[in-house]
Amino acid sequence: MWNETKLTKLLGIDFPIVQGPFGGGLSSVKLTSTVSNAGALGSFGGQPFSAEEIIQTGREIRKHTNKPFNINLWVNDRDGRLDSFDNDNYKKLTAVFKPYFDELGLSIPDMPTDLGPKFEDQVEAIFEVKPAVFSFVYGIPSQSILEKCRQLGIKTIGAATTVDEAIALQNAGADAIVATGFEAGGHRVSFLQSAEDSLTGTFALIPQVADAVKIPTIAAGGIADARGLYAALTLGADAAQIGTAFLATAQSNATQEHKERLFSSDARYTTLTKIFTGRLSRGLRNRLTDELKSYEHILAPYPLQGKFMGFMKAYPATADSNPDIKSYWAGQAAPLLKHKDARVLVESLVNEMNKKLRRNNQTFRR
Numbered sequence: 244m245w246n247e248t249k250l251t252k253l254l255g256i257d258f259p260i261v262q263g264p265f266g267g268g269l270s271s272v273k274l275t276s277t278v279s280n281a282g283a284l285g286s287f288g289g290q291p292f293s294a295e296e297i298i299q300t301g302r303e304i305r306k307h308t309n310k311p312f313n314i315n316l317w318v319n320d321r322d323g324r325l326d327s328f329d330n331d332n333y334k335k336l337t338a339v340f341k342p343y344f345d346e347l348g349l350s351i352p353d354m355p356t357d358l359g360p361k362f363e364d365q366v367e368a369i370f371e372v373k374p375a376v377f378s379f380v381y382g383i384p385s386q387s388i389l390e391k392c393r394q395l396g397i398k399t400i401g402a403a404t405t406v407d408e409a410i411a412l413q414n415a416g417a418d419a420i421v422a423t424g425f426e427a428g429g430h431r432v433s434f435l436q437s438a439e440d441s442l443t444g445t446f447a448l449i450p451q452v453a454d455a456v457k458i459p460t461i462a463a464g465g466i467a468d469a470r471g472l473y474a475a476l477t478l479g480a481d482a483a484q485i486g487t488a489f490l491a492t493a494q495s496n497a498t499q500e501h502k503e504r505l506f507s508s509d510a511r512y513t514t515l516t517k518i519f520t521g522r523l524s525r526g527l528r529n530r531l532t533d534e535l536k537s538y539e540h541i542l543a544p545y546p547l548q549g550k551f552m553g554f555m556k557a558y559p560a561t562a563d564s565n566p567d568i569k570s571y572w573a574g575q576a577a578p579l580l581k582h583k584d585a586r587v588l589v590e591s592l593v594n595e596m597n598k599k600l601r602r603n604n605q606t607f608r609r
Contacts, residue, residue: 245600246593250419250459250481254311254375254398257282258593260472261421261461262585263486264315264378265429265495266290269572272300274494274585276307281589284376286313290320293360294368301372311375313400318382319434320362322521322544330354335541336551343531343568344555355550369397376400380432383415390416400461404433404441409452409460411435421484422452424464428487428574431515431523438523442515446478453479467576469595485592487574492585501571502583510577519570521548530567 248259262278264270264286271287278285287304289297297314304312333354337344344351366388369377377392378400392399393416401417403409409420424445425431431438445464453460462475463484475483490497491505504510504527512528518535519526522545526532542548556569582588 248481259482261484264288271496279310297368313376324544419459426465426575521545527571
């Protein structure tokens, strides 16, 4: 059966489908539990939350599902350049953005000092919650963290954008790998080289990773329907991670405007940009991404750039009415979206896969 793979056996899930975890508060308990209850792996992005908030979230998820679920964290949550980013650098940054703040009637804010929770504190919540899966991006946790996860029965999944990163994750002892092509929405989570030097496409990356490692490979990037899932399994993956299609469902915590844009013609036009967070990310093109392309060298490092942009995005008059200054994460497969309910999306993927295999009188051999 197509749905019986190394990953489904490892995690005890019914289908080789993983819901991408969303940072920036876009994840929700409802989405995570709905996907897990449908037989796939529901995920929750814990990146912006304190350890206490992650613990509470884990408890809430368990109120709605007894199936396996995943909590995701960022190993590298501070750019090294933060130490050298001083007031002079901040003045250069604000000078570029001043026309946009003026247009909105906003004053330039002081340089943010609260940069949010740290991975070292957040990971303690993983040990407390004990989710079935702990996934991580932007690096590899320490051996002591991975060993504690093994002791607690928590499966670990790391993200790779290159074959070298996949091999590093396997050598470190990760249980599975998300191999993510540059088509994916959101952040490019490279850690051995810069994101700009790690832009391999999904169709090239997946078979190389599948050949290079023995642990389960999860394909990500440009997968939004059963055709993408079928292709991922054909290329040697043991599952597919789907992000944008789940982000667009009613259960996600994305704004209604964000969801509507994902189902509009705007979804055809995505770009890689550092404007919104200081790290390379894929989202819908807008005025800021077009006008400020040549200014990325003056942007603040992560997470300072995101905190700075938050002053602009949080302005009440722009909260849901000014797409020119907001980030709308989206992968290149967004124009393929059809479903607005997470359970229906999973059911559609499963039904379409069954139809494809019956039509072709085919099965995937592992």
